[in-house]
Amino acid sequence: MSSAHVTPGSVPGPKLAAHFASLDVQKHAARLGMWLFLATEILLFAGLFACYAAYRFLFPEAWAASSRSLDLTMGTINTVVLITSSFTAAMAVHYAKEGKNAMVGHMNVLTLLMAVAFLVIKFFEYKHKFHIGTLPGRYYFYEGIQMPGAPLYFTVYFASTALHALHVIIGMTVLGFATVRAYRVGDFSANNYTQVELGSMYWHLVDLVWIFLFPMLYLV
């Protein structure tokens, strides 16, 4: 990873690793690798979706009741926050292609702020659940819903939202690196924006997974 400052006037460009034939090939490889990685991430969550489907089928009433106990307002706000952040992440790529490094930084900072907001809201949701006792498995002590299958719902709820939150944090780290680079080094340009692009792709995944989780857990 090059960290040399770019002297004004020179055309900033990415470094070609020794084993690649050309920059195009290198970019293609990076993108293909990222797509494959995202596919594995989706498959990871797909396992949870399969569990969700199976248990929803086994315990339809308990699951519907438990689902209604979630805070729809908080969930909706979080969804809006995340979708908006996906937009700013996409804008960062747009500016990177135009070489407007400061704007790349600003956009990423906006995205990161929204990510923090998401986690804070999630924190309050969790806190409420810890308080009233809608917890997974053996820790479940909520009086409101006493049906077989309800604790299982919260097992799936906590497993999937925690795994998703972990992805939010990873995504923030990835975007953080690109932000620092945009501000400090400022060498993103029309032929050197792969890092921003990959970071934003990852962020879209985080968003996408949530777009599945939200209706699954809160709505249906």
Added chain:
Amino acid sequence: MTPSSSIAAPGAVPGHEAHDDHGHHPSYLTDGTTVKSWLLTVDHKRIGIMYMAWILLFFLVGGIFALLIRIELLTPGPTIMDAMTYNRVFTLHGVVMIFLFMIPAIPGIFGNFMLPLMLGAKDVAFPRLNLLSLYVYLAGAAFAIWGMLNGGLDTGWTFYTPYSAHTTTTVAPVLFGAFIIGFSSILTGMNFIVTTHTMRAPGITWFKMPLMVWALYATSCIQVLATPVIGLLLLLVTAENLFSLGMFDVARGGDPVLFQHLFWFYSHPAVYIMVLPAFGVMSEIVSAFSRKNIFGYRAVAYSSVGIAFVGFFAWGHHMFVSGQSTFNAGVFGVLSMLVGVFTAIKVFNWVGTVYKGAVEFTTPFAYFCGFLFFTVFGGMTGIAVATVSLDVPWHDTYFVVAHFHFIMVGATIMAFLAALHYWFPKMFGKMYHEGWGLVSAALIILGFNATFIPQFLLGNAGMPRRYYEYPERFQALNVASTAGASLLAFGFVIIAIYLTYALIYGKRVDNPWNSKGYEWLTMSPPPTHNFIGPQPTYPEEPHFYVDPKKAEGEVSDV
């Protein structure tokens, strides 16, 4: 500066000349000799060698556990351990062999080493990721071994719930270790797929790729598609074991059969992660030693992809007795048999390649013969167990144990040893003693049959798997099986001796087989960036040999 020679002189002074490669070309082995130059290398060849060191170590550990199992089963009653220890021993044998040896063995060692060479590339697409996947693998192994040393687990390598959620043995670190190893597997798979797509040298089209590359490509696709699901499952079971979340526990409303579905959704394709690379190795070897282009190249290539594809729809055959509907069982049975069809395509093409070829009966070829036998026999028993009415009595007996050892272990080990002998000169530029090679191959093939054929009979007679005591009447066959296992172990000891000897004192060679495989287009051992001077060109197909009948007499130039 010394004038260039394409082969580094034996004992060339390595190290400081490494960067001065205008005149003198050190091989990848001598380019830097510090410990750091190995541990932090991004050279796919060195990474392959490091995989080899670790994988062989784990193979030894798994092998010792295997011998302990066989010794325990020498007598009907307790022999050398108590029941609980026995449960731990067979679990650790399974975990080590499957996750630490068979899944990474061929891709990790020979895939890493050969894939870029076979594509005319300087390295894999993501060299640093490649190194990372080695360390991720080792981190997973460290977790698993730590768990084994701290009590060990007694669930069997399949970690079936609800038992694995309740047992007081150390399940969590081993499960977590397996989860981490899965990451390594995904990273390697991604790297290979991207490498195959983007790094092929000019001239190597998809249908000019060596068949080993096709096999690795198909394997990588399975790794990328199936591993995430088991990753999640292992996480859930770990959490379940630590916190009793009830996900797969009937007592809390969970469903253990769901666990089995998700487990086999990975683990059935995983058996193809283990055998597809073996099929790839064999395609290379059969053409090299028959001195013929592979018969039906496209059929062999497509059948790898076909196996990878249908492998995903066969998992239900592990659950014929789990309360599955008869209809489902039938469908899964038929889908399982499709795997047999694709495998048969390969077998016919290999046999077609040998037919009228100028066969050279070397050690790798000896293993090819063993492989063919294990694949056909193991595959046939696969069709048999995929037949629901037959599987019901055989399920969870030694018949199944023998079946999967024949196909999975037999075929993979044959390919592993064949690859080791075929590519040993490529990797180290040294030659081993062929006579000893053939002797040990004979011992191993014999030992393997002697170990597992009695187990087919035992299973058919009704001996269940995973029991450490058995009725008197099973003893004779068990003793036979243990005797076979000793023979097998002895064969491995011989190999270890003569290969170590060859590594130090072996005769210097470049391409002792006169192989036409693309990986032999560079010197042995290869230089750091794989090729010196202009990129080789690829005017011919990868398995191109002059037809022995047409080339009457002239053997050397092929």
